[in-house]
Amino acid sequence: MTDSLALHPLQIPDCLHSVGPGWQPLLMRLHKQLKALASDYRVEDVKEKFGGLRVRVADRFDADGEFDGDWADASSPLIRAAEAMSQTICEFCGAQGQPRSRGDRDGGWIKTVCERCHPIRRPGAIPATFSPEEQCAIADHADELGLSVIQYIRQTAASKATQWQRERDGLHEIAERRGTTVEEMLQRGFLIDDTP
Ligand SMILES: [Zn+2]
Secondary structure, eight states: OOHHHHHSOOOGGGGGGGSOGGGHHHHHHHHHHHHHHOTTOOEEEEEEETTEEEEEEOOOBOTTSOBOHHHHHHHHHHHHHHHHHHTTBOTTTOSBOEEEESTTOSSSOEEEEOTTTOGGGSSSOOOTTSOHHHHHHHHHHHHHHTOOHHHHHHHHHHHHHHHHHHHHHHHHHHHHHTTSOHHHHHHHTOOSOOOO
């Protein structure tokens, strides 16, 4: 243990973002329970593994350096209960969930998610380059629009690119009519098309 950690014990609220937002209420409940046992408890790790929450707290020792068995005995069941509970709660949105794998492949991605946040049930998986939160948002919005995620990503990219292209072409047209260039127009701040 470093001195700075001893002075500023890392507790659960410092590690909330190690896992998805759906588990944060569960973690805060555990934090209150642990704090009631030992207000200066220290957490060593908060993470997600195989679709479940994992929390590791530091051992405690009394003034004589004796291992605090009471803390270990009292804190473990609370931690185990929260970890077990996490496998029933969607890590992304907090709704009821269950561990699910990506696609039909075994041994890969396992996350505890609800039906809505499970991107794989839709035709076309969301590329893993998107963060879990982004995947969840994309899946939700695509659902709302009645599109598959692949259609959604295609259309979003296409509309953004064509919009940019239209704006660029429009500016070029204005610049041409004025006998100037887009760069010059932007520099002068002449962006209003006042040509007849
Ligand atoms: Zn969800």
